[in-house]
Amino acid sequence: MSIELPSLLIAGLILLGIFLLGYLSIKIKIPSVILYILFGIVLAGALSHNELLHFASEIGIVLLFFLLGLEFNLSRLGGIAKKIWPAGLIDVLLNLGVVFLLGLLFNLNFFTAFLIGGIVYATSSSITAKQLQDTGRMANRETEFILGLLIFEDIVAPIVVAVLMGLSAGGDFTSLDFLFLLGKIIALTLGAIFLSKTLFRRFENFLDKIADEDFKIALLIGISLAYGGLALFLGLSEVLGAFLAGMMLAEINKIEKVEHTVEPVKNLMLPTFFIYFGTTVEFGNGVPMIGFLITIIIWSIIAKVLVGVIGGRLYGLSKRLSLRAGLSICARGEFSVVIASIATGVIKVFAGVYIIASAFIGLLIFEKAPKITNLIYGKPQKKPKKDLKVPS
DSSP: OOOOOOHHHHHHHHHHHHHHHHHHHHHHTOOHHHHHHHHHHHTHHHHTTOHHHHHHHHHHHHHHHHHHHHTOOHHHHHHHHHHHHHHHHHHIIIIIIHHHHHHHHTTOOHHHHHHHHHHHHOOOHHHHHHHHHHTTOTTSTTHHHHHHHHHHHHHHHHHHHHHHHHHTTOSOOOHHHHHHHHHHHHHHHHHHHHHHHTTTTTHHHHHHTOOOHHHHHHHHHHHHHHHHHHHHHTTSOHHHHHHHHHHHHTTSSOTHHHHHHHHHHHHHHHHHHHHHHHHTOOOTTOOSOHHHHHHHHHHHHHHHHHIIIIIHHHHTOOHHHHHHHHTTSOOOOHHHHHHHTTOOHHHHHHHHHHHHHHHHHHHHHHHHHHHHHHHHHOOOOOOOOOOOOOOO
16 A cells, blocks of 8 residues: 655655755765665665656756856857867767767667767766866866856757757658748747847846745746747747747856856756756666767766867867866766766666766766876976066
């Protein structure tokens, strides 16, 4: 006889689990994303069809992409693209492109091969940025290149998700369907630009007039959910709509006002996305396609290192710094989970195992990146310190 727990009790237990896992991740220095996915896998039997968890997870991922979009006004997008695009293009070709071809060689169909290519493509922004901060490497010369590459991936990933959503709709996906899909993406983007230049042009002044913080939360989260929902209505991905919603407000002078309001809600809801993803991974028949899994794990590490080595040189970094950058961007995380959520059956299990394995391996390689670089190029010569005088 199964006992059905009240939704309120389930919600409370999930939140307590999020707290304990977040605290544990700090203590054992393992990304919380991995622990949340494992937590979801353990609770899959009890929570696999929980609508409350599913809805909370959708809000969490929409708010994540909304806040990402806030970082990209049109002028910044142009500046980043101008400097990082050669490395960004290499990143797309070596990760998404080569893995897609490998998938076809392993007799996967077009959609599945492209889906796995998308899962492998993006470096985890959250894991990489946190590691850069925790290891005191934010001031390093290669960090600007790494962050620029992460931003490039942040822009490409929602488009990849939108294309995959179109492909997953079923039926024959012709070149005409692709053009129609591209047209919808362009229309949604132009709509966001139009609204940013008209309706939201004086949005900062309007926010300043709202004294009650509760109303601000309703307004800002309402904008992100509405534009994400509009994208779903058009047959696109909600993460693309949320990203564009953030871009709509990115033109205001002080985006910190928006971030300050939305960030706490995002931090509360986002872990539920990773937990929900874990509940959808079913290991009933073990790990599928082990040969292909090992192949893409090895290639995905090599590919990211090559992106750093080749892309870093094109960016203007030295050989040493380019290698260290490449060794620092191997971890996959939140974007891979977003794309993997489109998968079903054994492919979702395959994706879950890949994400967990690549996050662990990427974390280890990041930690060893300075030592590996010194092993290959020798220890850098320390410049003599200037004799700084204390002002009287």
